Ligand SMILES: CC(C)(COP(=O)(O)OP(=O)(O)OC[C@H]1O[C@@H](n2cnc3c(N)ncnc32)[C@H](O)[C@@H]1OP(=O)(O)O)[C@@H](O)C(=O)NCCC(=O)NCCS
């Protein structure tokens with residue numbers, strides 16, 4: 224990673240909770256209308272996630288041609304979205320909802336269209352409501368596949384109360400197929 228990111232010294236690292244699936248087990252979408260993971264969001268990127276070892280999660284994204292930024296490569300904003308989503312899903316081990324407060328990406332290598340990206344993310348530690356996360360991406364299928372890390376991300380998420388989204392309920396378009404985790408008011 225070449226960006227600047229300093230972890231506080233006094234972080235607590237969560238342990239894998241009993242409710243977390245075994246490694247390889249599916250993790251749920253956090254909100255069915257989410258652009259990143261929702262199955263009720265036709266224009267989204269519909270990422271799917273599994274639990275990995277420890278408190279790590281894994282997610283995949285096939286780089287479709289509609290995700291193009293520079294000629295033949297993924298748009299940086301789409302890559303950022305995938306990191307945001309994966310790191311948010313990694314926060315599920317806490318069992319309480321979070322939102323993204325800060326996210327920074329290092330774009331290390333060009334990622335050609337048609338690549339299948341694998342993202343790995345985990346919580347590095349928490350302090351008060353702050354949740355420090357990190358993640359990296361590799362191309363696991365396609366002509367450019369290798370073990371090399373093609374992008375990394377660091378993100379600060381904030382634990383929120385379920386009521387956080389209540390003022391936004393009137394903006395939800397239609398009826399979600401699955402309520403937002405931790406928010407029965409939507
Ligand atoms: C993130 C958010 C909830 C934080 O607001 P808040 O709950 O009032 O949090 P506070 O301002 O009390 O900050 C809590 C802590 O987080 C830190 N913090 C908050 N936002 C931060 C940021 N962007 N960068 C770094 N630190 C941040 C504060 O410094 C504070 O740290 P401390 O515990 O060491 O004092 C609010 O800014 C928000 O709703 N932002 C929009 C989030 C969003 O929509 N994300 C995208 C979709 S998930």
Ligand SMILES: CCCCCCCCCCCCCC(=O)O
Pocket residue numbers: 253259307308311312314315317318319320321322323404405
């Ligand atoms: C009750 C447990 C709920 C845990 C749900 C945490 C998952 C939140 C993921 C948030 C990712 C949002 C990304 C974004 O919108 O920018």
